[in-house]
Amino acid sequence: MARGTAVWARVYYRNTTGEELRSVLTLMGPGGRTVELHCAPAAHDEPGTCETPRVPSSDTPGSATAIAEFVGAGPAEEAPLLLRAGSERAPGPRG
Numbered sequence: 001m002a003r004g005t006a007v008w009a010r011v012y013y014r015n016t017t018g019e020e021l022r023s024v025l026t027l028m029g030p031g032g033r034t035v036e037l038h039c040a041p042a043a044h045d046e047p048g049t050c051e052t053p054r055v056p057s058s059d060t061p062g063s064a065t066a067i068a069e070f071v072g073a074g075p076a077e078e079a080p081l082l083l084r085a086g087s088e089r090a091p092g093p094r095g
Contacts, residue, residue, distance in 0.1 A: 002057070002064075003054075005056055005057055005058065006054040006055065006056060006057065007027065007029065007054070007055060007057040007064045008027060008035075008051060008052050008053065008054040008055065009025050009026070009027040009035075009037075009051070009052045009064075009066035009068075009087070010025075010049055010050070010051040010052075011023070011025050011039075011049065011050050011051075011066075011068040011085070012047060012048070012049050013041050013047070013048055013049070013050070013070070014045060014046070014047045014048070015041040015042060015043055015044065015045075015048075016045050017043065018043050018044075019043055019072065019073060020040070020043055020072075020073040021040070021041045021043070021070055021071065021072060021073070021082070022038065022039075022040060022041075022070070022071050022072075022073070022079070023038070023039045023040075023041060023050060023068060023069060023070045023071070024036060024037070024038055024039075024068070024069050024071075025037045025039060025050050025051075025052055025066065025067075025068050026066065026067045026068075026069075027052045027055070027064060027065075027066050028064060028065050028066070028067070029055070029057055029063065029064040030057075030063050030064070033055070035052045035053065035055055036052075037050060037051075037052045037053075041070070050068070052066075065086060065087050065088075066086065066087045067084065067085070067086045067087075068083075068084070068085050068086075069081065069083070069084045070082045070083040070084075
């Protein structure tokens with residue numbers, strides 16, 4: 001997401017599994033800058049959000065990308081990856 005000179009990432013979720021999940025929301029900007037936020041989606045059917053802090057961006061909107069990953073419970077190296085979703089950059093002037 002972008003507003004003015006600030007960019008941030010947001011993911012909406014609904015955890016209907018009834019189990020503990022973990023998620024990581026990563027915002028990657030130009031020049032190798034990265035913001036990573038760990039969220040713990042509650043195990044109920046209510047919708048929720050996870051959002052990174054807003055950070056300044058001197059580049060054009062669409063120069064940052066975001067990835068949200070949701071994994072199951074258990075040790076990090078054994079937890080199954082359930083979902084990976086990423087943003088797409090806006091098309092340039094040539095489409």
